[in-house]
Amino acid sequence: MKIIPGSHSLGATVTELDLSQPLTDTDHRLLVEALANRGVLRFPNQTLTARQQFDFSARFGTLEENVAGMFQEPGLPQVMVLSNIVRDGKPIGIADAGQSWHTDMSYSATVAYANVLYAIEIPQRAGRPLGSTQFADMVAAYETLPNEIKRRIAGRTATHDFAKFWDMMRRERGSARPALTDAQRNTKPPVSHPLVLVHPVSGQRALYANPGYAMWIDGMDRSESDELLAFLFQHQTESRFVFTFEWTRGDVLMWDNLRTIHQALADYRADEPRLIKRCQVMADRVLNQGRTDRHALAAV
Ligand code: OGA
Ligand code: MN
Numbered sequence: 001m002k003i004i005p006g007s008h009s010l011g012a013t014v015t016e017l018d019l020s021q022p023l024t025d026t027d028h029r030l031l032v033e034a035l036a037n038r039g040v041l042r043f044p045n046q047t048l049t050a051r052q053q054f055d056f057s058a059r060f061g062t063l064e065e066n067v068a069g070m071f072q073e074p075g076l077p078q079v080m081v082l083s084n085i086v087r088d089g090k091p092i093g094i095a096d097a098g099q100s101w102h103t104d105m106s107y108s109a110t111v112a113y114a115n116v117l118y119a120i121e122i123p124q125r126a127g128r129p130l131g132s133t134q135f136a137d138m139v140a141a142y143e144t145l146p147n148e149i150k151r152r153i154a155g156r157t158a159t160h161d162f163a164k165f166w167d168m169m170r171r172e173r174g175s176a177r178p179a180l181t182d183a184q185r186n187t188k189p190p191v192s193h194p195l196v197l198v199h200p201v202s203g204q205r206a207l208y209a210n211p212g213y214a215m216w217i218d219g220m221d222r223s224e225s226d227e228l229l230a231f232l233f234q235h236q237t238e239s240r241f242v243f244t245f246e247w248t249r250g251d252v253l254m255w256d257n258l259r260t261i262h263q264a265l266a267d268y269r270a271d272e273p274r275l276i277k278r279c280q281v282m283a284d285r286v287l288n289q290g291r292t293d294r295h296a297l298a299a300v
Pocket of ligand 1: 082097098099104115117131132133262263264265276278
């Protein structure tokens, strides 16, 4: 296995590793370190069944069954289908997943560690890939905050809500997503997490807020919280922190949700097919570090 870092603070390419085969303990440990250090890992030229994608992903933690409960692989509900393809009048996947800045599962009591996406079809126009995924580096975003802001967010938590992103997509983007049911809302009630976390692998501090799910800063006057979150949302999405990943069919992309925020670019049409399969790894194992009694993020 070779790990080749790119020129941005995020991103590395991992070659000479066949993800359809069981991962050795050594390679697993090296990938955990590389993911913490580079935030986004690309594994080109892979050929995977849903079961093999599941098995690789499950080495890093428990896999999520998405709360929306839609577009799951038959018999493997932890493998979700992202696609704009319609077959016999029926969509085969969720067509507009992640099309605005967010962190996966920050709305969940046990947050996400790593998302593993496998590209089966990628839209292209004039030889260029479309539907890229952008990442922003939350270690760099934290480091470059003004000291006064670092002081104001130190020791603070923010409340995150699954419905914020879902309802925004319906309201502002004309999404075909159905309204969330009360049962869905009740399975994911709003939760609080530290605004600054200590990364469990690298020990680096990272800003843990995102425009998709963060509602307010707990225990702060609402107008002060709105103003501070607006500042953080603007700061964390500045282009200097952003790494744009252009997909090639056969890529597996794994990203660190504790280190990055991301968004999918909706620059392709309904007749330009995109098909990606997804496994979300929860942060239970990476945060436990061998213990079984602790799931919380270490706060600053
Ligand atoms: C996700 C997501 C982005 C993409 O799967 O959580 O945000 O480019 N996907 O498909
Ligand atoms: Mn996402």
